[in-house]
Amino acid sequence: MNVAVIGTSRKENERRVAIHPAQVAEIPRKVRRRLFFERGYGMPFGVPDGALSDLTGNRPADRAELLRGADAVILPKPVEQDLMEVREGAAVWGWVHSVQQEEIAQIAIDRRLTLVAWENMFYRGKRDRVHVFQKNNEMAGYCGVQQALELRGMDGYFGRPLRAAVLGFGSVSRGAVLALRGHGVQDITVLTRRPTHLVANRIPGLRYRHIRGESRGGFSVESPGGTAVPLVDFLTGMDIAVNGVLQNPERPLVFIRNGDVARFRKECLVVDVSCDEKMGFQFARPADFDHPLQRVGNLLYYSVDHTPSLLWDSASWEISSALLPYLPDFVLEKPNRVLEDAVDIREGIVRNKAVLTFQNRSPIYPYPVRKEFPGGWHGAGGSGGAPYAAGAAPATESSAN
Numbered sequence: 001m002n003v004a005v006i007g008t009s010r011k012e013n014e015r016r017v018a019i020h021p022a023q024v025a026e027i028p029r030k031v032r033r034r035l036f037f038e039r040g041y042g043m044p045f046g047v048p049d050g051a052l053s054d055l056t057g058n059r060p061a062d063r064a065e066l067l068r069g070a071d072a073v074i075l076p077k078p079v080e081q082d083l084m085e086v087r088e089g090a091a092v093w094g095w096v097h098s099v100q101q102e103e104i105a106q107i108a109i110d111r112r113l114t115l116v117a118w119e120n121m122f123y124r125g126k127r128d129r130v131h132v133f134q135k136n137n138e139m140a141g142y143c144g145v146q147q148a149l150e151l152r153g154m155d156g157y158f159g160r161p162l163r164a165a166v167l168g169f170g171s172v173s174r175g176a177v178l179a180l181r182g183h184g185v186q187d188i189t190v191l192t193r194r195p196t197h198l199v200a201n202r203i204p205g206l207r208y209r210h211i212r213g214e215s216r217g218g219f220s221v222e223s224p225g226g227t228a229v230p231l232v233d234f235l236t237g238m239d240i241a242v243n244g245v246l247q248n249p250e251r252p253l254v255f256i257r258n259g260d261v262a263r264f265r266k267e268c269l270v271v272d273v274s275c276d277e278k279m280g281f282q283f284a285r286p287a288d289f290d291h292p293l294q295r296v297g298n299l300l301y302y303s304v305d306h307t308p309s310l311l312w313d314s315a316s317w318e319i320s321s322a323l324l325p326y327l328p329d330f331v332l333e334k335p336n337r338v339l340e341d342a343v344d345i346r347e348g349i350v351r352n353k354a355v356l357t358f359q360n361r362s363p364i365y366p367y368p369v370r371k372e373f374p375g376g377w378h379g380a381g382g383s384g385g386a387p388y389a390a391g392a393a394p395a396t397e398s399s400a401n
Contacts, residue, residue, distance in 0.1 A: 003331050004070035007041035011077045013289040015312035018074045020320035021047035024055050032056045034331045038063050083107040095401045098344045099249050099354045112348035120342040134171040135318040140400035141175030141244050143307035144273040149183055152269050156184025163187045164240040172273050172400045173244030232260045242271045243280045249358045252279040261297035268299055274400050275303040
């Protein structure tokens with residue numbers, strides 16, 4: 001199929017691209033010939049249109065022309081208007097977040113689109129699964145901490161000593177630790193839901209503590225001796241708290257509720273890299289680069305939801321490196337388990353059941369949204385061999401991007 005590769009974004013301050021211009025030559029020729037790049041795609045990277053045309057054999061085209069004419073569109077951060085402009089029945093490959101975004105899902109259903117979600121692309125090994133875009137997730141933690149410290153005007157190498165807590169120990173949290181250490185913060189505690197003796201690939205010099213859910217609600221932090229303190233009380237002693245926890249939209253975790261905010265007697269910089277509305281923190285909401293901070297009591301809350309755009313060239317390289325192994329199967333419509341499992345919606349038919357449960361939709365096409373949630377719940381706040389334009393098994397988790 002003919003695939004449009006879009007370079008511009010309607011999302012504010014988003015400059016990442018899916019395929020780094022310097023890596024186009026690495027793509028097999030028969031795949032390159034199916035790629036149609038947006039006019040000016042390579043210019044921010046110092047690559048003229050002619051260089052890409054020589055590699056693909058296709059002339060550059062304007063964004064609108066590509067959206068309405070291509071069989072499939074590769075766009076890192078599609079928004080509602082993008083989905084309205086692609087041709088009916090097209091496939092969109094990017095961070096679609098159709099589970100959390102009701103309007104995105106509705107447009108895809110109404111226009112018989114196929115949504116292949118980067119957030120749900122996992123390589124499944126014999127023992128575990130690895131997110132395909134884990135390096136981008138790591139950059140999310142790194143960039144979020146870097147900008148939040150700059151905006152707050154503090155650094156661990158200068159000024160008063162700083163204490164930091166990092167929730168989670170996946171790719172996002174590892175990136176956050178790199179940034180904290182790179183800015184001189186040495187007193188770092190990692191809070192993980194896994195018992196500390198089971199934490200693999202530790203970073204030397206950090207403290208590791210187990211957090212557990214309490215039957216009465218909330219979380220507590222266990223010390224090595226087995227005693228526990230409420231998580232909120234533990235965080236009140238920190239200067240910086242970073243959230244890198246991967247959330248399940250159907251079963252969200254909330255670490256700080258609105259009623260807990262008054263317990264923070266001194267300021268704490270909260271860097272919510274894994275930000276989803278009302279997940280992690282009851283007051284959580286994604287922000288943009290123009291308004292990255294909000295004050296909630298003594299909490300200075302940072303929640304930009306696409307922080308790798310700060311280092312857009314490096315981020316594009318990492319995204320491209322992760323995407324290229326799957327590009328031939330996507331373009332040539334060959335079976336691929338990773339791609340099949342990432343299809344949220346296929347030609348208007350919901351394949352990821354989390355879309356239905358999270359949005360309280362009827363299980364029967366066209367999946368109308370029900371006004372009342374079952375039991376008074378109010379939410380958080382594949383078939384092989386088919387094209388990807390084709391079926392998939394459901395996936396439910398999201399990641400920082």
